[in-house]
Amino acid sequence: TVELVPGHVPPEEIDPADAKDAADRLRAGEGFAPEEQEKCDVRSGNDARDPASGPPSSGIVPGVDVAMVNLKGFDAHTREKIAENMPHAVAEHDVDEFIDLVSQTMRLDAVAGADPSLESAAKTIAESKAATPAHRACAKVLVKLCAKDPKEFKAKSKGVGLVVIRDGGIPRGEYLGAYCGELYPAWRWFEKEAAAQAVRRDVKRDDEVPTFYNAAVERDLHDPRGYDVLFIDGAVKGSVLTRASHSCQPNAEMRVRIREGKYSVEMVTTREVRTGEEICWDYRCQTDSDKEMRRAICLCGSKNCRVSYLHYNGESELAVFADENCA
Ligand SMILES: [Zn+2]
Structure with a gap:
């Protein structure tokens, strides 16, 4: 079960100073907006060029716009x-x-x-x-x-998903809400991940495929405050969008916007989503473990399914990246 929260909550497991630090890192430089936000079409009504303004709406509401239910897929x-x-x-x-x-x-x-x-x-x-x-x-x-x-x-169980129940469906380009959860600075996140992996290994369940109720939020390279990365963990406390499934043929995507001076990871529809369809996005998760990739069987059932919901970025690719960027 997950407790639904409207906004980011400070991580419970980390000390208050780290939580405060994570919240501070979410702040954008004075008046700064990413290029995509500055170029956005304001007439669409669901976006804003002004980084000082708030989100266009409260987003989708469970029980009104979507049903949060256990789904099966193939x-x-x-x-x-x-x-x-x-x-x-x-x-x-x-x-x-x-x-x-x-x-x-x-x-x-x-x-x-x-x-x-x-x-x-x-x-x-x-x-x-x-x-x-x-x-x-x-x-x-x-x-x-x-x-x-x-x-x-x-059909196999694929966990909770979001099925559209709103009459007439959800039009293309609609703001669905922000991806919220417990906020971690990068080093705490990786510490936590390493600890969780050690626990899985100790109880001999290191073959388990990790579940993805998390997203990274990056501070723009051009932000006067500099580049940074934070992790949003929606596993225990998360907004409704943390429960959207992966699909290889998605109908929604994530984007980064600055709202009221703070970075926000938001979801918008990329096409019309009819009543009875599931809201899903492409996780685009990477793994360097060939074993993990083969176990991460995708159940989206779409014609363009890539078989695994993880992308394999083999060791050689990583080496090439390091050669090019870390000289
Ligand atoms: Zn798929």
């Missing part, structure tokens, strides 16, 4: 297996639409409080008068596949 392999087994008479784009409809039906089941399984979603579509004949034909086949091989044709 990996790229399962999506491929489903597509392979669909009737040959059904066109490829109809198959793609059908698989997206399965994901959508599972989300709606979750919002309704039902168990979001692949089989029940297929049954719903097979019997739906609103579905096209092609989609119904695909659904009938999927029902049989689920019964025949329930291990292969199975």
Whole structure:
């Protein structure tokens, strides 16, 4: 469970001086705004060039705009297996639409409080008068596949996600809110991460893939106060956006803005998000562990799924970067 907080809260585990220091590092240089903020389109109504002004709105509200529910998804392999087994008479784009409809039906089941399984979603579509004949034909086949091989044709739990429930959906370019949580200066963050890793190793669970309820906030290179980096941890205390899932085909993105003189990591929609769709962004997390990457199976279920939600930046890439930048 997570306690929802409207703004950044000082980290509890670190001493008060560090918490104060972290909050101070969030302050921007006098009157400074990043280039993107200065160039933004003020007519859109959800952005502001003036770094002294506040956010355009309170952002999305759970229970009003989105439902925070436990969701299930399927990996790229399962999506491929489903597509392979669909009737040959059904066109490829109809198959793609059908698989997206399965994901959508599972989300709606979750919002309704039902168990979001692949089989029940297929049954719903097979019997739906609103579905096209092609989609119904695909659904009938999927029902049989689920019964025949329930291990292969199975959705897996992907934790809490945010499903849009607002009538009419959320338009493109809407401000969804700030990514808030406990704030850590970089050195404390890495100390904490190292300690958490040691605990996982001690209890022989070092094979666990870390969960990502955190984001980094960087102070702009051109900020008169200089470059800096802070970490926002939303694992225990976080705003609703810390629960948005990863997708390889996202509909929202993070951006850095200065609001009331302080750095803020915000989320905005990059396209219209219809009712029943999930708000998701591309985590773009990096790992230098090939093992970790292979275990981080993505369950976004999208056609463009990259299989893992982690990007592998192999040792050689790191070496190249060091050669070029640390001479
Ligand atoms: Zn994916």
